Amino acid sequence: MGRFDGLPIREELKSFEPYGAPQLDVPVLLNVNENPYPPSEETVADVAASVAAAARGMNRYPDREFLDLRADLAAYLARESGARLEPEQLWAANGSNEVMLHILQAFGGPGRTALSFAPTYSMYPEYARDTNTAWVTGRRAEDFTLDRSKAIAAISRHRPSVVLLASPNNPTGTALPIDVTEAIVAQAASLGSVVVVDEAYAEFRRAGTPSAVSLLPSYPNLAVSRTMSKAFAMAGGRVGYLAASKQFVDALRIVRLPYHLSAVTQATARAALRHSDELLGRVEQLRAERDETVGWLRALGLRAVDSDANFVLFGTFADRHAVWQALLDDGVLIRETGPDGWLRVSIGTSEEMAAFRACMERILKTDT
Ligand code: PMP
Incomplete structure (x- = not known):
């Protein structure tokens, strides 16, 4: 039984899921490149x-x-x-x-x-x-x-x-x-x-x-x-x-x-x-946090791509899903996207980035 049985859905749509990253209720949300600071x-x-x-x-x-x-x-x-x-x-x-x-x-x-x-x-x-x-x-x-x-x-x-x-x-x-x-x-x-x-x-x-x-x-x-x-x-x-x-x-x-x-x-x-x-008042701070994130990811021996945005692509991992899941288990949601082996993290507040960093350090330590 197909999902769309009896409906004349276009053939080329049949195999698709609706687009979107998981929306999960976890403490540290670094997955959809939002600005972490709410309005005043x-x-x-x-x-x-x-x-x-x-x-x-x-x-x-x-x-x-x-x-x-x-x-x-x-x-x-x-x-x-x-x-x-x-x-x-x-x-x-x-x-x-x-x-x-x-x-x-x-x-x-x-x-x-x-x-x-x-x-x-x-x-x-x-x-x-x-x-x-x-x-x-x-x-x-x-x-x-x-x-x-x-x-x-x-x-x-x-x-x-x-x-x-x-x-x-x-x-x-x-x-x-x-x-x-x-x-x-x-x-x-x-x-x-x-x-x-x-x-x-x-x-x-x-x-x-x-x-x-x-x-x-x-x-x-x-x-x-x-x-x-x-x-x-x-x-x-x-x-x-x-x-x-x-x-x-x-x-x-x-x-x-x-x-x-x-x-x-x-x-x-x-x-x-x-x-x-x-609303744009935190952009400078987010940029600085981004460049720091690239720096410490590299210092951990990972690859991290220079970014002009509010996220960083980093890797590479033999099993990126395992890394994504380990972060999630610690309450940090990032995005499993990009070429094989890479992950993407959005830049959050300093506290959120510190939480992400602590998790990454722990994960890499357990790995080796
Ligand atoms: N373009 C790019 C490159 C994006 O990353 C996004 C959001 N992830 C969008 C467009 C769409 O954003 P929105 O529809 O929220 O303006």
Whole structure:
């Protein structure tokens, strides 16, 4: 008996489980790259008051074009990356996952191909599957960087309509140098492809690394997606967004469902943006904690990948599941993801990282 007996589920979906990391109630949660610091009571009160104001008009549908929120996001990117963007160049949805789905709905589809470079974010093939878009991957180098000429060759060979580049990349933390990004975007433009630079973790990048938003004025085929789920400490608010040319955004407006961004979400996002200094206030500390984590993992004799994000990929283990389980048994939940033998840990508070470190030291000692 199959799970879907009697239902006309699409053949290619039958073998899948719903995507997602285990949601377990344990003391130390270092598995989904959240910001470990909750908002202050002042921010909570502003969000609550903004939601209450939205509730007073909730008999009506929300603003379908959410131009106020798009203007606020443009102002944020101006501050954060020096981008000068019109509100019409911004787009938002329920998490950058939904933004990306809009992109595949608009630019992918039957007979079309989406391309990325593995190992990378494991939701990408799901957006492709769900939109009936063919999915192909090129490879990253042994150190998880992307070789410019190999990337360009892969694009020329597969002629994808959509290229997805995560920078910093999940699960490796690797940032793409801006000249490599630009070479790829230029090549894609010459072949009529769009490129999405997924900057979900951009705020954690090292100082001096330009964001791909700096390329937007030159490339109408480029989109840069961001999220409020990570550095912005708003994973529960479900707001992701994108900056691109107006034409690009207009294509997404065709495929979005009407009123996809609820009045509650819009009010929450706008309130959070008013408190961006506070919400992003721990980013510097998380970066320092990340670099320290790479340092002590290496000092333990492990490999740890330099990261521009709020997580570290480390290994390698003959039996990574056993390590993951041993940590969980001690109340520390990390993520079993990435190439064989590697594990990924999100950067938490100093106390959480100390707990993770103590467990790792214990595990390695028992091993030898
Ligand atoms: N892109 C990358 C690279 C991610 O790691 C994630 C979250 N894990 C997302 C996009 C989606 O995040 P959200 O939908 O919460 O914005």
